[in-house]
Amino acid sequence: xxxxxxxxxxxxxxxxxxxxxxxxxxxxxxxxxxxxxxxxxxxxxxxxxxxxxxxxxxxxxxxxxxxxxxxxxxxxxxxxxxxxxxxxxxxxxxxxxxxxxxxxxxxxxxxxxxxxxxxxxxxxxxxxxxxxxxxxxxxxxxxxxxxxxxxxxxxxxxxxxxxxxxxxxxxxxxxxxxxxxxxxxxxxxxxxxxxxxxxxxxxxxxxxxxxxxxxxxxxxxxxxxxxxxxxxxxxxxxxxxxxxxxxxxxxxxxxxxxxxxxxxxxxxxxxxxxxxxxxxxxxxxxxxxxxxxxxxxxxxxxxxxxxxxxxxxxxx
Numbered sequence: 001x002x003x004x005x006x007x008x009x010x011x012x013x014x015x016x017x018x019x020x021x022x023x024x025x026x027x028x029x030x031x032x033x034x035x036x037x038x039x040x041x042x043x044x045x046x047x048x049x050x051x052x053x054x055x056x057x058x059x060x061x062x063x064x065x066x067x068x069x070x071x072x073x074x075x076x077x078x079x080x081x082x083x084x085x086x087x088x089x090x091x092x093x094x095x096x097x098x099x100x101x102x103x104x105x106x107x108x109x110x111x112x113x114x115x116x117x118x119x120x121x122x123x124x125x126x127x128x129x130x131x132x133x134x135x136x137x138x139x140x141x142x143x144x145x146x147x148x149x150x151x152x153x154x155x156x157x158x159x160x161x162x163x164x165x166x167x168x169x170x171x172x173x174x175x176x177x178x179x180x181x182x183x184x185x186x187x188x189x190x191x192x193x194x195x196x197x198x199x200x201x202x203x204x205x206x207x208x209x210x211x212x213x214x215x216x217x218x219x220x221x222x223x224x225x226x227x228x229x230x231x232x233x234x235x236x237x238x239x240x241x242x243x244x245x246x247x248x249x250x251x252x253x254x255x256x257x258x259x260x261x262x263x264x265x266x267x268x269x270x271x272x273x274x275x276x277x278x279x280x281x282x283x284x285x286x287x288x289x290x291x292x293x294x295x296x297x298x299x300x301x302x303x304x305x306x307x308x309x310x311x312x313x314x315x316x
Contacts, residue, residue, distance in 0.1 A: 004032055006095050007123060010073040015046065018060045022048065038123040042067055067118055074099055084216065087112040088192070096126030096197030096204035126197055128205045132160065132298055133168035139288050139303050140168065140260065146182050148172060148234055150253065150285060153262045154271060155292035161262045162238055164298065166195045166205055168260065169236055173208020183210050187232030187257075189222030190215040195238060220244035227255055235259045246276040253285055266294060268304070281306070 004023060008016035023032050037049035046060040074091050075082040085091045089112075091099045100122035106114040133140075140151050155161045175183030188211050190196045196213045197204040203213060212230045214222040219237045221244075226232055235252045237245070240261045252259055265271045268289070272278045280286055289304035 003095065004035070007038070007093075007097060007125070010070055010093075012066050012069055015060055015062065015066065018057055019046070019048070022055060022057060033127075035125055036127075037125065040067060040070070040121040040123075042119045064117070064119070067121060070121060071101075071118055083114070086115055088216070089115070090192070092193040092197055092199055092204075094199045094204065096128070096199070098124045098126070098193065098197070100124065126204065127163070128166065129163050129298075130167060130170075130206075132164045132166070133171060135298060135300050136164060136168070136290055137171065139290055139300075141172075141179075141181065143179060143181055146184065148258050148260060149287035150258055151260045151288040151290060152240075152271075152277070152280075152286050153260070153290045153292065154265045155262075156266055156294050157264060159292045159294055160297040161292055162194050164292070165236065165238060165260070165262055166207060169195065169211055170206050170208045172234060173210040183208065184233040185231065186211040186234045186236055187223070187226030187230050188213045189217065189219045189226065189235070189237040191217060191219050191222065191238070195236075218244070220248035223248040223252055227252055227257060232257060236261070238262050239264065241274055241277060243276050246280055249280060249285065250283075265291075267291065267302075 034051040039047040040062050042064045046057045048055040102120040103115045103118040153161050173186045193215050196207045198215045291302040293299040293301040
């Protein structure tokens with residue numbers, strides 16, 4: 001059950017009261033657990049985005065002063081402490097929720113150094129779905145060797161691959177007694193804080209008792225650091241794609257470490273258009289390509305078993 005009060009505590013009382021009325025009041029328009037986003041834009045109505053519709057609060061027009069007040073609450077009245085996160089465009093909250101930030105960006109030497117005149121906030125509600133990886137588990141696990149296959153999970157944005165990846169990490173790390181699978185050490189590179197959702201050094205999502213997390217770090221660098229310092233059996237990262245990511249994955253595999261990664265795409269043709277990922281496929285680094293159904297969250301549409309000369313399995 002979503003603890004909406006945990007999120008509303010960051011809002012001015014006038015705004016939190018209106019949201020509460022809409023969600024918990026006499027006019028219950030939506031199940032609270034369907035809430036995905038709270039979007040706030042300067043001088044515009046507040047929008048509640050649910051799984052199946054948007055609810056525009058026409059009577060809640062947020063001022064820039066109110067947005068600044070919300071940011072102050074998010075940062076515990078110390079914006080300077082959160083400067084690095086702000087420069088990345090988001091802040092992670094207790095509970096794993098994330099707040100996206102836009103405004104006037106200040107750039108120095110090619111790097112973002114600040115975001116001034118913040119104009120929009122997007123509260124993205126974290127939802128941990130235990131069991132989300134059940135449908136892909138059999139394609140990823142190598143039970144005979146108590147390991148995993150080098151796997152790339154592919155889908156368009158918003159289909160649930162990060163939620164699935166999080167649950168997969170938890171199961172691999174904890175182990176599964178029912179199939180005699182012993183938990184193994186996982187190194188998780190959580191560049192944007194979407195998987196473990198670390199808050200002051202504590203994972204807000206359940207990612208397993210044998211999982212070591214590096215967050216707020218480029219994936220390629222995080223992979224190298226985890227391999228050198230934590231001796232993982234499996235490296236996990238979300239949304240790979242650039243040249244340095246691919247070099248780090250090659251380094252991991254050559255070090256005898258398995259990997260589970262995700263990427264954006266709808267089909268094998270989309271993936272092959274990315275020259276860097278295509279190198280990994282052509283070099284037989286991946287043993288499994290798993291495509292998620294873009295129309296059904298959590299469903300698998302197609303699996304390529306690259307151990308069998310690119311054999312393709314089309315699922316019902």
